[in-house]
Amino acid sequence: MKIKAFFRLLLCSAALILFAACTxxxxxxxxxxxxxxxxxxxxxxxxxxxxxxxxxxxAKISVxxxxxNGTATMIFYQVKFAERMPIRLDMxxxxxxxxxNSSNITIAGNNIVPYAMxxxxxxxxxxxxxGTVTGEDMTxxxxxxxxxxxxxxxxx
Amino acid sequence: MLxxxxxxxxxxxxxxxxxxxxxxxxxxxxxxxxxxxxxVEDAGxxxxxxxxxxxxxxxxxxxxxxxxxxxxxxxxxxxxxxxALERRQISxxxxxxxxxxxxxxxxxxxxxTSSIYIRGxxxxxxxxxxxxxxxxxxxxxxxxxxxxxWDVMRMEVLxxxxxxxxxxxxxxxxxxxxxxxxxxxxxxxxxxxxGNARSYSLKAxxxxxxGEKVGLSIGGNFxxxxxxxxxxxxGRDCDWMIGGSGxxxxxxxxxxxxxxxxxxxxGHVDQGGYAYSLYDPVTGTTAPVNYNDKSxxxxxxxxxxxxxxxxxxxxxxxxxxxxxxxxxxxKLDQDFTPKSMFTLMQxxxxxxxxxxxxxxxxxxxxxxxxxxxxxxxxxxxxYKNMKMDAPVRFKKDGIExxxxxxxxxxxxxxxxxxxxxxxxxxxxIFSNFKAPVFGAAIYHQSEFNVGRxxxxxxxxxxxxxxxxxxxxxxxxxxxFTLTMPEFKRFVTELKGVEKRDYIEPLPKLSVQYSLGSMxxxxxxxxxxxxAGGYNTQMFSDILQNQMKSxxxxxxxxxxxxxxxxxxxxxxxxxxxxxxxxxxxxxGHFNWLGGRLEVDAALFYIDCTDQQLTVFPSGKTTGRxxxxxxxxxxxxxxxxxxxxxxxxxxxxxxxxxxxAQFTNYNNxxxxxxxxxVPYVPQNTLSANLQYTLYSLGRVVDxxxxxxxxxxxxxxxxxxxNTLSQNFYSLLxxxxxxxxxxxxxxxxxxxxxxxxxxxxxxVSVGNAFFSKGKPVQYGVTLSMEL
Numbered sequence: 010m011k012i013k014a015f016f017r018l019l020l021c022s023a024a025l026i027l028f029a030a031c032t033x034x035x036x037x038x039x040x041x042x043x044x045x046x047x048x049x050x051x052x053x054x055x056x057x058x059x060x061x062x063x064x065x066x067x068a069k070i071s072v073x074x075x076x077x078n079g080t081a082t083m084i085f086y087q088v089k090f091a092e093r094m095p096i097r098l099d100m101x102x103x104x105x106x107x108x109x110n111s112s113n114i115t116i117a118g119n120n121i122v123p124y125a126m127x128x129x130x131x132x133x134x135x136x137x138x139x140g141t142v143t144g145e146d147m148t149x150x151x152x153x154x155x156x157x158x159x160x161x162x163x164x165x
Numbered sequence: 166m167l168x169x170x171x172x173x174x175x176x177x178x179x180x181x182x183x184x185x186x187x188x189x190x191x192x193x194x195x196x197x198x199x200x201x202x203x204x205v206e207d208a209g210x211x212x213x214x215x216x217x218x219x220x221x222x223x224x225x226x227x228x229x230x231x232x233x234x235x236x237x238x239x240x241x242x243x244x245x246x247x248x249a250l251e252r253r254q255i256s257x258x259x260x261x262x263x264x265x266x267x268x269x270x271x272x273x274x275x276x277x278t279s280s281i282y283i284r285g286x287x288x289x290x291x292x293x294x295x296x297x298x299x300x301x302x303x304x305x306x307x308x309x310x311x312x313x314x315w316d317v318m319r320m321e322v323l324x325x326x327x328x329x330x331x332x333x334x335x336x337x338x339x340x341x342x343x344x345x346x347x348x349x350x351x352x353x354x355x356x357x358x359x360g361n362a363r364s365y366s367l368k369a370x371x372x373x374x375x376g377e378k379v380g381l382s383i384g385g386n387f388x389x390x391x392x393x394x395x396x397x398x399x400g401r402d403c404d405w406m407i408g409g410s411g412x413x414x415x416x417x418x419x420x421x422x423x424x425x426x427x428x429x430x431x432g433h434v435d436q437g438g439y440a441y442s443l444y445d446p447v448t449g450t451t452a453p454v455n456y457n458d459k460s461x462x463x464x465x466x467x468x469x470x471x472x473x474x475x476x477x478x479x480x481x482x483x484x485x486x487x488x489x490x491x492x493x494x495x496k497l498d499q500d501f502t503p504k505s506m507f508t509l510m511q512x513x514x515x516x517x518x519x520x521x522x523x524x525x526x527x528x529x530x531x532x533x534x535x536x537x538x539x540x541x542x543x544x545x546x547x548y549k550n551m552k553m554d555a556p557v558r559f560k561k562d563g564i565e566x567x568x569x570x571x572x573x574x575x576x577x578x579x580x581x582x583x584x585x586x587x588x589x590x591x592x593x594i595f596s597n598f599k600a601p602v603f604g605a606a607i608y609h610q611s612e613f614n615v616g617r618x619x620x621x622x623x624x625x626x627x628x629x630x631x632x633x634x635x636x637x638x639x640x641x642x643x644x645f646t647l648t649m650p651e652f653k654r655f656v657t658e659l660k661g662v663e664k665r666d667y668i669e670p671l672p673k674l675s676v677q678y679s680l681g682s683m684x685x686x687x688x689x690x691x692x693x694x695x696a697g698g699y700n701t702q703m704f705s706d707i708l709q710n711q712m713k714s715x716x717x718x719x720x721x722x723x724x725x726x727x728x729x730x731x732x733x734x735x736x737x738x739x740x741x742x743x744x745x746x747x748x749x750x751x752g753h754f755n756w757l758g759g760r761l762e763v764d765a766a767l768f769y770i771d772c773t774d775q776q777l778t779v780f781p782s783g784k785t786t787g788r789x790x791x792x793x794x795x796x797x798x799x800x801x802x803x804x805x806x807x808x809x810x811x812x813x814x815x816x817x818x819x820x821x822x823x824a825q826f827t828n829y830n831n832x833x834x835x836x837x838x839x840x841v842p843y844v845p846q847n848t849l850s851a852n853l854q855y856t857l858y859s860l861g862r863v864v865d866x867x868x869x870x871x872x873x874x875x876x877x878x879x880x881x882x883x884x885n886t887l888s889q890n891f892y893s894l895l896x897x898x899x900x901x902x903x904x905x906x907x908x909x910x911x912x913x914x915x916x917x918x919x920x921x922x923x924x925x926v927s928v929g930n931a932f933f934s935k936g937k938p939v940q941y942g943v944t945l946s947m948e949l
Contacts, residue, residue: 087723095578099721126583126720128648 044074044081044109049147051162055090058155065089069165072116072142074107081105081116090156100125102135107142114142116149123153218248220350226319226343227424227474229301229483229523230330230541235321236753239621239675239687241766241802243268243818244321247345252870252898253852254911257311258297258340261320263874264850266802266820268295268322268338271843273923273934275438275462277495279310280923283337284324284770285798285824285844286745290778290790291698294337296327300344300428302470302487305334305517305549309466309491312432313410315386316345316354316370324802325747325768326693329623329673332545332606336693336745344428347372347380348416353949354384360942364390370412378418385411393937394440397455398503408434424474435463441501444924444931451921451933458498458508458560465492482524489517499557500928506563509705515551539612541623546605553598557705561590567928572713575724576645583647585716594712596637596704602696604629610673617679625671633699633738636660637708645720655719657712659704663735667742669694684754695743695776700790703738740790745772751802760808770798770824775841779831779883794828796841812856820848829883840880847891849875864901872896881924887931892920894936905948912941 053068069086083105087097101124108115118138122129133154140149140160150159226233235242243265245255255261259279262270269282280289287294293307304310314320320342327335353371358364370384392404410432417425439460442451468489475482492514500506525541559568564587573584610623637659642652675689717723751766774792800822807815824841840846856868877891895918898911914937923934 093578095575095724097723126648126722127645127653128650130648 044076044107044114046071046073047142047147048072048165049160049162050165051147051160053085053088054159055153056157057091058157063090063092068160068162070147070160070162072105072147079106081107083116090153090158098125100130100133102138105138112143116140116142118151218246227301228341229485229521230525230543231323231341235323236762236764237685238323239619239677239685239689239751241324241749241751241764241768242321243324243764243804244319246319247317249816249852250317250320252854252868252900252909253872253896254898254913255317255320256314258314258320258342259311261322261340263848263876264816264818264852265322266804266818266848266850267324267800267822268820269845269848269876271922272937273440275436275495276311276434276464277308277462277493278923279307280843281307281310281337282844284768284800284820285796285822285841286337286693286695286743286770286772286775287843288776288778288790289843290702292334292696292776294334294695295322296331296335296339297342298339299342299430300426300470301341301472301485302428302468302489303331303519303521303547304468304489305519305547306489306491306515306551308464308493308513309489312466313386313388313408314342314344315368315410316384316412317342318345318349319343324766325689325749326671326673326691326745328627328671328693329608329625329691330541330543330610332608332625332627332671333604333629333694333696336695336743344412344414345370345372345382346416347374347382347414348418351380354946355949356944356946358942358944360390360940362391362393362940364388364940364942380414380416380418382414383412385409392437392440393940394454394935396440397453398457402437403440403454404436404438406434406436406438408432408436422476424472426470426472426474428470429468431465431467433463433465435461437461439497439501439934441925441932441934443502444933446931451935455503456498456501457503457505458496460497462495463493466490476527479527480524481527483522485519485521485523487517487519489515489519491515491517500563500930501932502930504562504566505560506566506928507560507705508558509555510558511553511555513551513553515549517547517549519545519547521545537614539614541608541610543608544606545608546603548603549601551598551600551602553596553600553701555596555598555701555704557594557596559592559594564590564592568709568713572716576722580647583645585720586644586646586652588642588644588652592639592641594637594639594705594708596635596701596708598636598701599634600632600699600701602629602631608671617681619677619679621673621675621677623673627667627669627671627694629667629669629696631665631667631696631698633663633701634661635663635701635704635734635738637704639708639712643716653719655716657708657715659708659711659734661734663699663739665697665739667697669742680752680754682755682759684752686750686752688750689747690749691747693743693745693747697740697742698790700738700740707734707737740776741774741792743772743774743776743792745770757807762804762806764802764804766802768798768800768802772796772798777842777883791831793826793836793841794830795826796824796829797827798822798824798841798844800824812858814852814854814856816850816852816854818848818850822846826883831883834884836883839883839885842880842882842885845876845879847875847877849873864903866900866902868898868900870896870898870900872898881921887924889921892918892936894918907946907948909944909946910941911944912939913937914939915941 048071138151366388387409608625673691
């Protein structure tokens with residue numbers, strides 16, 4: 010008898026614990042992507058505005074988050090924007106706003122003057138920047154000067 | 166003043182050595198001089214004390230490792246003694262070379278550029294192909310080779326690798342210089358010479374014995390010339406020169422066994438030089454010398470040698486210790502055009518310490534001496550520490566043409582209206598080097614006499630450690646007009662240490678057959694070794710590339726073909742040692758009762774990793790040593806000395822060299838079958854001298870000399886597209902001697918032959934250095 014009573018008590022305790030766990034989970038355990046600086050590698054596709062596109066394969070872009078002022082800096086490493094372009098450039102896009110969501114981070118920006126070749130690169134001002142970052146993937150679109158640009162890459 | 170005192174002190178200390186030995190009688194009967202003292206063969210036949218030529222002719226120099234008479238050795242050599250040296254105006258190893266077969270030392274640039282070519286081997290940079298010994302002291306740095314040589318009793322060259330006995334950098338042979346010794350000659354000599362181009366020289370020397378045991382000599386020379394070429398840019402003399410040297414020698418012979426020799430020499434030269442003319446490949450003509458930045462060379466060198474020679478009766482023990490100091494500075498308008506492109510300064514400071522011990526059996530003269538085995542053992546050590554500052558200054562035109570144009574051409578393809586600009590009109594690329602080198606070796610040579618046949622075998626184990634500690638850096642301000650409103654400071658730097666070690670076995674084998682008084686025949690196989698090193702002259706190019714790469718990196722701009730990333734600086738600047746196998750047969754012949762001496766030799770040299778000075782393609786500013794895959798050299802030498810009639814003597818020397826690449830591809834072109842550049846295919850020298858004696862009261866001696874030199878053909882580049890054809894130079898002198906005085910009229914290149922002595926490329930332009938035009942003068946000498 011004592012043993013049966015002990016098992017009943019044990020089952021009741023377990024049921025109570027499970028119930029309590031279900032009620033608190035609904036309030037606190039929303040999945041969140043941490044804004045951790047990450048470098049992505051993928052295809053950077055540039056619309057040449059002549060009906061063709063140029064793809065810079067294996068382009069490297071890092072996103073570095075400044076959690077204090079809530080902006081991110083995107084650094085494009087040795088990227089090329091056109092086939093005929095004889096050089097590759099490092100380009101820095103600062104002041105990108107970001108929002109941490111439950112399953113991703115969204116990035117956005119408009120009228121940002123990128124920094125390249127030792128100074129501000131006004132002719133290639135970034136507009137309509139919009140994209141998402143998950144743990145492993147980043148996609149975004151933007152206009153770099155007059156050229157529409159899209160990127161899809163994986164964490165490097 | 167300190168060194169003479171030290172020398173005398175050392176002599177005094179060594180006077181404590183025993184004065185008599187158990188084999189003193191043998192020493193008395195032995196003809197080869199012990200130490201750097203000189204003995205005189207059959208002194209009773211020497212005409213008089215004031216006949217210095219006669220003394221020098223019969224004097225026996227104290228060879229450390231060779232026989233006194235090179236013609237008794239299984240090698241091809243040339244010996245010229247005092248009288249011929251002075252009559253032929255030989256006062257440098259370059260002058261000497263023009264009287265010896267297959268040895269070519271072109272006269273160009275300045276006294277730093279002592280390029281030596283012998284039997285198809287040689288290069289104009291870094292380590293020489295031939296070793297130089299003055300009074301048994303080795304000169305390790307080629308920068309000091311072109312020294313003032315006066316009161317020289319004997320000069321000789323031993324062709325073919327002498328690496329078994331002499332080690333590194335004797336792959337082509339060695340040159341020995343023996344100056345007058347106060348133990349042989351006592352008296353004073355004065356001379357004054359004046360020639361065209363306001364060239365003059367003064368010499369004074371005195372040789373004395375202080376008692377029977379000490380000999381003391383002191384002397385010096387001074388010279389000056391306006392030079393033979395003008396720089397059209399400013400109308401000034403281009404190759405002017407002023408310099409002088411001094412020599413103090415104390416020889417102490419406390420007894421018949423021991424000789425202590427101290428020699429201290431000092432020299433200084435300050436000169437213009439570098440009479441380089443731009444070559445137009447379209448017209449095939451050279452323009453006059455015309456460049457804007459001052460070029461010149463200054464050198465101060467000191468050397469001290471201390472040798473001990475001990476005669477142990479059946480053996481000889483020698484020690485030669487030397488210290489050398491060289492401080493020089495070369496300044497160049499490196500583009501050699503009127504443009505302000507870039508200049509180079511190369512200031513070196515070097516200390517060298519060498520030590521050689523030789524322990525050998527005594528009787529090594531002749532292969533019919535009855536001795537079965539003659540042997541020689543040696544151990545040597547050297548340490549050389551060179552420090553160099555070599556800043557390259559880029560000037561306005563150079564910045565524009567060599568750096569910015571190249572850089573902006575790339576940028577313009579993406580941004581046509583944007584430029585990189587430098588704030589400075591001039592900037593320096595500083596390069597500092599420390600290059601300590603040390604080495605050690607042990608060697609042995611045995612000589613077996615079996616009747617008329619002598620077998621010689623030798624082996625040396627040579628170890629060498631070479632380092633280069635480099636630091637190259639530059640700072641400037643730049644601006645990219647598209648994005649940068651202001652100039653930004655930019656620094657680029659390259660530093661590191663490179664090290665190399667070499668262990669080389671250097672064998673030698675020869676067989677000689679004696680023809681008695683008729684001479685001998687020989688065959689020799691020997692291995693030669695020339696040390697590897699580092700291309701310090703490439704650093705301005707390396708740092709230029711590094712600077713372009715770093716600057717583009719600073720801008721965040723990348724070209725695919727710029728920068729040093731991806732390769733090792735060490736691999737670019739280091740070059741490997743050069744090795745050769747020399748196969749030689751020859752003979753020394755005496756005919757007509759000794760009136761005709763003929764020396765002949767045939768050689769074949771198989772050389773791997775031959776060191777070549779090349780000019781990198783494009784608008785590069787430096788030059789570099791590289792290793793050619795393989796070369797082979799076939800040639801012959803013929804020397805003839807004949808007394809044609811009473812007082813009429815002819816000396817003839819001819820050398821032929823056919824040196825070709827058997828495997829050399831520089832990545833752009835295959836040079837197999839092409840001739841090795843800078844090597845003359847033919848060298849010909851002839852000297853006819855007629856001497857009259859006792860011409861009444863007017864003169865005691867009158868001699869006429871006619872000299873001829875022919876050199877060529879010489880290819881100037883690996884592709885063999887440029888060459889200097891065979892050319893001829895006529896020389897001559899008239900010499901009159903009366904009592905204590907002598908007067909000589911002399912001339913060189915009397916036909917004023919126009920020829921090129923040197924070729925090089927800088928910033929994509931080709932340049933030639935012309936040979937000196939006609940030279941003539943008069944020399945008044947006095948001997949007391």
